[in-house]
Amino acid sequence: MHYINKFPLLEKLEIQQYVYSKMQVSHQHLTSFVLEVYEEVKKVRIDAPKLKSFEYTGGLTLIPGIEASRELEFVRVHLNPKMLNDRWYIWLRDILESFAHSKYVRLTCLNEQGIIFPDELNETLLPTINDLKTMELRIDSSTVTSQQILDGFVWILPGLKTLSLTLGSITKFIEFPP
Incomplete structure (x- = not known):
């Protein structure tokens, strides 16, 4: 997650087996995001206004900010x-x-x-x-x-x-x- 901003034109992101309790994904060009969690992640805040595709596998994770992705x-x-x-x-x-x-x-x-x-x-x-x-x-x-x-x-x-x-x-x- 520390490197996401080092790729300013990143469009697709896939994260598997994330084990932290909170995560923030903020990227202006991201259009596709796949998240697979096997341990419960309490919150994944998403700030990706161009997001068109989102896939999630896991349990009770709150995903605030996804409503703002109007191109979803x-x-x-x-x-x-x-x-x-x-x-x-x-x-x-x-x-x-x-x-x-x-x-x-x-x-x-x-x-x-x-x-x-x-x-x-x-x-x-x-x-x-x-x-x-x-x-x-x-x-x-x-x-x-x-x-x-x-x-x-x-x-x-x-x-x-x-x-x-x-x-x-x-x-x-x-x-x-x-």
């Missing part, structure tokens, strides 16, 4: 929950809100437990996220139906217009009425 088009988040508790679902709701201005968001998770919000958290998770319009949701192994996914996850995204939902090897494309 593609976001890919690989969910890897260590524990499914209230903190996880609140983080998931907040991370979705921070990416709501993106043109396309893809979430990938191992199973549906990581994305189906518990009913008892409905009030805690308000307000809903209205700006997210297009999403792809991939669940590697699932024991629930697509309707159960819609009931347990999509309620928080009332502005969603299209959803590509992959459960195992079956993909459905869902368009929501305006």
